[in-house]
Amino acid sequence: MEMETAMKWIREKKTLWKKIGIIVGVYLGMKYLVPLVIPFLLAGFIVCWSWPLLRWMKRHLHIKPPYVMAVLLLLTAILIITGFYAAVKELGSLAVRVGADMETWGQMEEFLYDCCDSVSEFFHVEASGVRIFVTDQLNVFRDQARQNILPGAFDGSWQFLKGAGSWVTALLVTGISVLLLSADFDTIKEMGKKYPLYEKVAASIRGMLHAVGGYLKAQCIIMGIVMLLSILGVWISGASKAPVFVGIGIGFLDALPVFGTGAVFVPWILVLLLQKKYASLIVLAVTYGICMLTRELLEPKLIGNRLGVLPIVVLMSVYVGVKLYGFGGIILGPLSVLLVRELWGQINLD
Numbered sequence: 001m002e003m004e005t006a007m008k009w010i011r012e013k014k015t016l017w018k019k020i021g022i023i024v025g026v027y028l029g030m031k032y033l034v035p036l037v038i039p040f041l042l043a044g045f046i047v048c049w050s051w052p053l054l055r056w057m058k059r060h061l062h063i064k065p066p067y068v069m070a071v072l073l074l075l076t077a078i079l080i081i082t083g084f085y086a087a088v089k090e091l092g093s094l095a096v097r098v099g100a101d102m103e104t105w106g107q108m109e110e111f112l113y114d115c116c117d118s119v120s121e122f123f124h125v126e127a128s129g130v131r132i133f134v135t136d137q138l139n140v141f142r143d144q145a146r147q148n149i150l151p152g153a154f155d156g157s158w159q160f161l162k163g164a165g166s167w168v169t170a171l172l173v174t175g176i177s178v179l180l181l182s183a184d185f186d187t188i189k190e191m192g193k194k195y196p197l198y199e200k201v202a203a204s205i206r207g208m209l210h211a212v213g214g215y216l217k218a219q220c221i222i223m224g225i226v227m228l229l230s231i232l233g234v235w236i237s238g239a240s241k242a243p244v245f246v247g248i249g250i251g252f253l254d255a256l257p258v259f260g261t262g263a264v265f266v267p268w269i270l271v272l273l274l275q276k277k278y279a280s281l282i283v284l285a286v287t288y289g290i291c292m293l294t295r296e297l298l299e300p301k302l303i304g305n306r307l308g309v310l311p312i313v314v315l316m317s318v319y320v321g322v323k324l325y326g327f328g329g330i331i332l333g334p335l336s337v338l339l340v341r342e343l344w345g346q347i348n349l350d
Contacts, residue, residue, distance in 0.1 A: 022340055026339050030325060044181060047178055048209055050069065051185060065183060082245070086248065086249040230250040231244055232247075233286070234247055239283075265287070269281055269284055309337065314334060317336065
């Protein structure tokens with residue numbers, strides 16, 4: 001009797017068990033399957049999202065989709081490389097100017113001791129004691145660098161080269177996959193329609209594309225605002241002769257989770273401090289603060305609205321995603337939430 005009651009309860013909760021199964025399946029898929037096929041999934045997303053444009057170009061201008069995608073990929077690559085190159089070039093020129101301003105290590109030492117004197121004056125301690133303490137710490141750091149940091153840096157450089165090679169390979173595979181998928185997209189759709197789950201899967205994919213497309217639009221809006229703020233701030237500061245290119249590069253870096261605007265502004269501000277260009281330093285520091293505040297204020301609101309979920313849910317999905325998937329959880333966390341929502345929606349329709 002108890003067994004029959006349990007089985008009856010399980011049957012009544014069939015929808016609940018399906019939803020729990022979806023959560024488990026999405027987690028396992030994101031954790032173990034997605035990392036293996038990321039280039040192909042990314043290529044599929046790019047083609048699906050671009051297909052209305054590709055279809056229009058094919059019907060009205062008789063241009064084959066692979067040719068259109070090749071041009072779009074090339075333009076995107078040029079924009080990203082140009083912005084990144086401008087930012088790196090500016091950082092390189094800053095380093096050269098620092099080297100020109102400080103012709104000898106004695107000048108660097110003099111600057112360091114001036115800082116020590118300012119600290120001693122502020123805290124009302126003996127200046128010679130502060131200088132001795134700083135000198136001792138620098139000697140300790142030099143010894144540690146000689147023993148540990150430098151060998152680790154060489155090893156880290158090799159690991160970086162290996163990682164860069166993997167990224168380049170993944171990007172090439174993604175680009176080739178985009179071209180191949182765009183050429184056979186209609187054929188793949190016709191093949192998929194033969195399977196009974198095609199409509200449900202297609203509906204889920206359309207929902208995901210709509211949400212992710214909204215996310216990308218939100219990111220583009222934020223990136224554009226950060227670009228304009230950066231261009232304006234760099235121009236006012238007079239710290240660069242090419243504020244437009246530098247601002248574009250900073251905007252692209254701001255959209256990347258690893259870098260952000262601080263990847264350019266923080267070292268730039270430190271260099272201006274060494275050069276004693278305090279006016280430019282203050283302008284760039286204020287610009288950096290405004291850019292950070294702009295992203296923090298706009299990102300939850302815009303992304304939450306575009307994804308159709310509350311901003312707190314977006315934040316939770318990123319936090320839990322990092323805990324479950326590692327660093328990639330910044331992207332996989334929100335994607336998992338979107339996928340679960342779309343699949344649950346299909347169950348509710350049934």
